Amino acid sequence: MAVLSGVVIFGGIRQIARVAEIIVPFMAVAYLLMAVYVLIANAALVPHVLWTIVSSAFGLQEAAGGSAYEGIATVFDAADASMGLMATINLIAILLLSGTIAKLTKDYFKQRKQGLAPVFHAADYPELQGKIDHGIWSRV
Secondary structure (H helix, E strand, O other): OHHHHHHHHHOHHHHHHHHHHHHHHHHHHHHHHHHHHHHHHOHHHHHHHHHHHHHHHHOHHHHHOOOHHHHHHHHHHHHHHHHHHHHHHHHHHHHHHHHHHHHHHHHHHHHHHOOOOOOOOHHHOHHHOOOOOOOHHHOO
16 A cells, blocks of 8 residues: 555656546545445434434533533534535535546646646536636636
8 A cells, every 4th residue: 555655646746636536536435425324324313313412502501601621522523513514515526526627637738738838718618618707817
């Protein structure tokens, strides 16, 4: 594993991009499948967990502030939940955009090989039509 990692890392940014282009979609699918598996495997506990979250968030002890340790633990638990949510959103975005990103990357390197300064032309990508705000770079 260390040798493979070294080959990828020392292969430069292009090698890292090639490997990431292949691995990241599989990682995203594996992550989502594991999340679904955990939910299904613990389906009987899900209602209790949701009730515990709601009751713990809005109970009298929480309203009074609770102890310092519990308050800190709650903050870290909330931060963990937020990070998990953000990771899930990012993984979904990666899955949805991976084809377009691969196409744009190939075009970028093609322009570089031709000795040109790479330029993005939205007209070359019909799948992006209507999704790009053309005035975004000129806003103050």
